[in-house]
Amino acid sequence: MIAVVGLGFVGLTTALGFCEKGNQVFGYDINSEKAALISNKKLPFFEDGLQEVLEKHLGNNFKLASSIENAVKDAQVIILCVGTPSDANGKADLKYIKSAIDKILSTIDKKDKKILITKSTIPPSTTAKEIIPYIEKKGFKAGKDIFVANNPEFLREGHAWDDFINPDRIVIGTDDEYTKSIMTEIYKNFNVPIHFVSLNTGEFIKYLSNTFLATLISYSNEMSIIADHIGGIDVKSAFKIFHEDKRWYGNPANMQTYAYPGCGFGGYCLPKDTQAIVAKAEEYGYDSKILKNxxxxxxxxxxxxxxxxxxxxxxxxxxxxxxxxxxxxxxxxxxxxxxxxxxxxxxxxxxxxxxxxxxxxxxxxxxxxxxxxxxxxxxxxxxxxxxxxxxxxxxxxxxxxxxxxxxxxxxxxxxx
Ligand SMILES: NC(=O)c1ccc[n+]([C@@H]2O[C@H](COP(=O)([O-])OP(=O)(O)OC[C@H]3O[C@@H](n4cnc5c(N)ncnc54)[C@H](O)[C@@H]3O)[C@@H](O)[C@H]2O)c1
Structure with missing residues (x-):
């Protein structure tokens, strides 16, 4: 039995996804308007493919709980899918996570040895340095009274259902065997590799993915700014033709070898060409940010x-x-x-x-x-x-x- 706390894009998709794979799921959202919509088989947001599965599972494998207590009391695994917005300093604000944990701990019994999974995106070290100490301060010993792990989600809005049901890989940040065995069980019908990694590694992998995508977008934008400064460049066709490079599509020379850490690039082309375009952009009045860095x-x-x-x-x-x-x-x-x-x-x-x-x-x-x-x-x-x-x-x-x-x-x- 699984409880999903927070039924936004990630939570509702997760809850219905686990139902589809044959699990019993309790869902709870603190937002009563959202909960009311869901209980009327209406999606609180648009996501292709989700309406049908909501109709299929609600009242069957999927039960909407009226309180967090009802959601978690019979669940062995509790999955947190609440938001983690930025705080005033740009840090991930854990207030929704902590307030959900407060409620959960006040209702569960230590002897039930529940597994608490954070699926919300949290920066590396958060489970070990913030969530576990927070839980332990409240009298629960992690690894004994409660098992705490993370399980980052890689779904894309607009493709949430398909991405959840057919993931590329599953990542679980955990240090204990009990959690591994239960998580293997709940993910057993997904038929993709399940990677058990350390708590920090689990969290880090999600940021590898998102910061890489963000960097690619800003990189592309910086190149379009440079192109506009130099002039006479058809940005749209240039990028289209750039995408024909076989390295985007797989063997024998695929992009993975570039999105890989090491001790830097060298050789005849990458250093001099990056320097040259930085210099050319400067000549045309644009001070490059990404390429210089x-x-x-x-x-x-x-x-x-x-x-x-x-x-x-x-x-x-x-x-x-x-x-x-x-x-x-x-x-x-x-x-x-x-x-x-x-x-x-x-x-x-x-x-x-x-x-x-x-x-x-x-x-x-x-x-x-x-x-x-x-x-x-x-x-x-x-x-x-x-x-x-x-x-x-x-x-x-x-x-x-x-x-x-x-x-x-x-x-x-x-x-x-
Ligand atoms: N949206 C995405 O594409 C995506 C993809 C991967 C990971 N994530 C991460 O997943 C997390 C959730 O994202 P989202 O887009 O689903 O957010 P969301 O805002 O759509 O959903 C969060 C839900 O949590 C509910 N909530 C807050 N506190 C609660 C509590 N104490 N008890 C019960 N419900 C509570 C809110 O009412 C809301 O419905 C974030 O950390 C996000 O970074 C999002």
Whole structure:
């Protein structure tokens, strides 16, 4: 039995979605007008496909509760779908979450060991640092009297029903096995991967998604502003043709490799071309915001890694840097991030650096002439140090994962 608290776009869709998948769901919304509409089988908002399922399930699998107490008393899983608007400082305002929790805790029994899931969008660390302490202050021990987890929702308004019923993946932020087993049960008919991750990771994944989309939109808008400043550019056709790039559509070179963290972009094109369009926009009177910061973040990511390494490793220790070309399966070392990484390591006092690249050792040495040693094979490179820094994501490194056992690896490309 599931209780859904808050029956807005997300809550009503969630409630009816779980009914459709064969669960019994109690729904409750504090807004009596909204509740009255729903009880009359009327949607409080437009969402394609939802009317039919409301009519189908209301009074059957879906019961509208007149109070939060009635909604949660028989439910094993309570799903919070209340709003999380911005407060005056731009932070996520948790007032609706906290007030729903107050009511829930005043009605449930510790021995029922209910699972409280936040489906509302909450910033990373909120469950661990705000929700759990808030609940514990009220006398419930998390992981014993109540189980607290998050389960971000990725539906798009306008496609809410289809997105909920046919999701790409399900993410559950939880640290305990009991919650995992119950959530596996309630999501068992969805036939998609269920990812159990840490509390913070669950919350983070939702923000990865939304901030990425927001960035793409502002990026596109900034490019349209630059185009207008330069003039003679048909923005609409330019974007249409841009979308024909096969990287949007999947293998062999899809967009995922770009929406991926690492130690920055390099090579012949991305750095110089981004710089050039920033300069051209300036020439035409527009001071770019996003593109300038794209370059700034690209330089900041390298010292960020070096400070992590410097904090852990003695300056006298040997460090092996794997990968010297700017990207795998290429020997191009122009503007390669590996140069900056090694240079920063040298500058911060590391003297014993051994480098290895499947193709680019000689070229890198010739062009940059750094005071480091080179290894001829991956095995030799790994053998000589306890600390390994992966600067380029070569397949050879992934294939030989076993060589990295018992090593302190800084995987700057997140490949292992
Ligand atoms: N709308 C989307 O496309 C979308 C997608 C994914 C995630 N989210 C997130 O899901 C959450 C809900 O979004 P929404 O668009 O459904 O919001 P919404 O405003 O449509 O719905 C929230 C509902 O919660 C109710 N509510 C508030 N306090 C309550 C309480 N104490 N008890 C019972 N009901 C209460 C409100 O009356 C309202 O009907 C937000 O955190 C949002 O960021 C939204």
């Amino acid at each position: 794209v370059l700034k973040v690209n330089s900041e990511i390298k010292p960020h890694w070096i400070s992590k390494i410097s904090a852990d490793i003695n300056k006298t220790d040997a460090i092996t840097v794997l990968g010297l070309s700017f990207k795998p399966e290429s020997d191009d070392v122009r503007q390669t991030p590996a140069y900056e990484i090694i240079n920063l390591l040298l500058k911060s006092g590391f003297k014993n650096i051994i480098a290895y690249d499947p193709l680019a050792n000689e070229l890198f040495d010739k062009i940059y002439n750094l005071p480091i040693k080179y290894a001829n094979t991956l095995e030799d490179a790994i053998k000589v140090s306890d600390t390994i820094v992966i600067a380029t994501g070569w397949k050879e490194f992934i294939k030989n994962k076993n060589l990295f056992k018992n090593k302190n690896v800084y995987d700057l490309r997140y490949i292992l």
